[in-house]
Amino acid sequence: MNCEQAREEMPGLVLGALDSDQRGLVLEHLRGCEACARELRSLLPLRDALNHPDPSPRLPNGFTERLVGRIGPAGHRPRRRASEVLVHASRALAAAAVLLIALLGVGLHRTSSELARQVAYDARMSALMSRSDVVPVDMRGYRRGARGRLYVSPDRREGVLMLGGLPGLPDGKTYQLWLVSREGAKSVGTFTPLPGGSARLYLRPPHGLDAYERIDITIEPDGGSPRPTGKWVLAGRLT
Amino acid sequence: MRSRINYAQYGDEDLARLLVLGETGALEEISARHAGASYGLALHMLRDPGWAEEVVQDVLLRLWRKPDMFDPARGDLHRWLLRITHNAAIDALRSRRGTSRALEIGAYELDTLPWDGQDPFEGAWEHSRAERVRRALAELPSEQREVVELAYYRGMSQSEIAALTGQPLSTVKTRTRLAFKKLRSALEDEL
């Protein structure tokens, strides 16, 4: 790689967006070329400026207390804040059909087409989450530490479910997500959270989220159940 | 109640040294001074207050456990914490996407390059500079802003962005370069 090529890749390098083989070539060039290394250093203040996307950031109340609470010989994790449930006026129900869902934060080995699909879902999620008029619905946790929040699009056709604090399950058990209407609970799918206990799910039921009254997560035998049998972990009202 | 040392009297470098002694008051002071900006960055990237808090707390706890991570000779604590927070948030986004480690594109290696210790911009200007870059970013044509945001705040590689937007990789790279040119001139427009 020559200087001109290295300079062309530098914005991507500063953004951390080069693919790994390309990055390796640029870094190799930079190690041997002081002029290009200087050029790169001149771009670092730009990266620092990008690290201030919010003009007036504020820490949540109690942040430092919770931080200090995590220090200690026993290395205790802090208790998470209890989730709240938002209740809205009741809405009419519609018939349910097949659900489209992307389960993210699941598994580690994926084919490239799966990855591409994930990336596409992630972009739809990002688009949804960056809207200021998205409606958050907090879920009630029935397990200590479990938390969940559903972000619903203004047209209520899609949503992103963010989950955290889900304990690892013993062999033979899995988490299962349900959308519940007057006609009963419809299984959306089973999922395994990441090792840290988090998962993110994109939901786009054919008739929108208003077709359902509630969203539930239960623990079920591996492979899932036709209807909920296990303990509730989280639940939230959609109406 | 034991009496408290007033940690506000210390500069960042001294606070970092006090961490080595295990003084939690020093960590509290660092948190009070700098964690707000880190939280703002993490929240912008993760869009979930609980998740953002967890990531920033993890960063501060890493510093608490290994204070040597921070080397004052390589820049100030505020910017260092923001860089580490950015890396941690990118890791969080990628692991939640289920992206395997092999696809990781570290911004880490930038920091291992030779650093001459000089920074033409000092803390007092940081905010106005950040403000100018924010404005310049907002004023970019949307397709240029998109490549910067997807890469830097969403942790996507240029080829992932190409796949997502249906554009050739070369177009993604060109848009990134054009965006950078404008952001850079906003940054350097000091007066």
Ligand SMILES: [Zn+2]
């Ligand atoms: Zn060169």
